[in-house]
Amino acid sequence: MAIGVFDSGVGGLTVHRKLVDRFPEADFVYLADQAHAPYGGLGGEEIVDLTQAGCRRLFEAGADVVVLACNTASAIALRRLQQVWLPEHRHETGRNLNVLGIIVPTIEAATGRPWEHQVSPGEGKIEKLEILGVFCTAATAMSQVYEIEIQKRREDLAAFSEPCPGLAGLIELGAPEEELKVVVADHVDALRRRIGRHPDKAILGCTHYEIVAPLFAAALPPETSLIHQPSATADALARYFERHRDYDLGGSGRRQFLTTGTPGQQSDLVSRFWGAPVTFEAA
Ligand code: DGL
Numbered sequence: 001m002a003i004g005v006f007d008s009g010v011g012g013l014t015v016h017r018k019l020v021d022r023f024p025e026a027d028f029v030y031l032a033d034q035a036h037a038p039y040g041g042l043g044g045e046e047i048v049d050l051t052q053a054g055c056r057r058l059f060e061a062g063a064d065v066v067v068l069a070c071n072t073a074s075a076i077a078l079r080r081l082q083q084v085w086l087p088e089h090r091h092e093t094g095r096n097l098n099v100l101g102i103i104v105p106t107i108e109a110a111t112g113r114p115w116e117h118q119v120s121p122g123e124g125k126i127e128k129l130e131i132l133g134v135f136c137t138a139a140t141a142m143s144q145v146y147e148i149e150i151q152k153r154r155e156d157l158a159a160f161s162e163p164c165p166g167l168a169g170l171i172e173l174g175a176p177e178e179e180l181k182v183v184v185a186d187h188v189d190a191l192r193r194r195i196g197r198h199p200d201k202a203i204l205g206c207t208h209y210e211i212v213a214p215l216f217a218a219a220l221p222p223e224t225s226l227i228h229q230p231s232a233t234a235d236a237l238a239r240y241f242e243r244h245r246d247y248d249l250g251g252s253g254r255r256q257f258l259t260t261g262t263p264g265q266q267s268d269l270v271s272r273f274w275g276a277p278v279t280f281e282a283a
Contacts, residue, residue: 001027001065002254002256003029004030004058004059004063006033006070007069007207008033009172010208011209013278014208017230025249033054034280037169039073040169041137044076047073047077051073064096068100071103071206075139076143086098096246096247102233103149106227111154119154130156131160132160134146134159134205135164135202137206141163144161146161160195168208170183174266177212177215184215202216204226210228211269257281
């Protein structure tokens with residue numbers, strides 16, 4: 001079997017990197033839906049359809065487990081796919097297929113609690129309220145997934161999503177660092193103005209933003225700790241495979257990078273982050 005990793009573009013490579021490091025023996029297929037990126041400004045139905053098509057393509061390429069390395073797809077499409085399409089598709093193919101997201105592991109890392117842990121309203125004693133900033137796409141911010149799911153688990157942690165429209169698109173295009181620095185600093189400042197101070201912790205809630213994590217770290221005060229989705233996702237996937245021993249991860253170390261967009265080498269920004277040039281083939 002292979003592990004499939006899906007994103008609208010190059011952002012999911014941040015998660016992919018950690019997964020490859022964690023499971024070096026496994027086969028991997030990465031799919032970037034660059035023909036339709038960025039997802040952050042699209043409507044819900046469109047995001048569901050595109051994510052489903054991406055998963056289908058990854059299953060065809062030999063993946064049995066697909067990780068949606070995209071907050072927007074995880075927030076908007078994952079539940080629908082798991083409840084409706086995936087059971088049918090498993091039945092049609094007779095394969096033990098699954099699709100996992102990255103929001104659950106991120107919330108577990110942010111709250112320090114397992115996903116199953118929920119407090120009843122008013123039950124948790126609030127000694128000190130911590131503020132969590134979530135920098136994300138407009139679609140993820142509008143879903144309120146971080147606010148809702150964190151509130152259920154930690155009443156002493158208040159999440160505020162800050163939409164950063166356009167930022168994923170700029171990163172996708174390999175915009176110069178000077179330009180990205182200004183945009184990142186503007187969003188960090190917009191959140192500070194909205195909540196009256198900088199957050200205690202922050203999530204880069206769009207996988208593209210991990211590529212420019214040093215710019216976020218520089219714009220935020222040093223006391224604000226960053227929660228990193230790629231490592232949280234790799235830890236969660238390791239726990240998943242511990243529980244599901246029927247998946248055989250031993251492979252030939254296949255690494256395939258597919259795109260629905262224009263095949264070829266990705267930007268210098270991506271190469272710098274990845275540590276080597278990244279070349280996509282046509283999906
Ligand atoms: N990297 C994706 C995310 O984590 C999608 C960004 C976009 O396509 O707008 O949300």
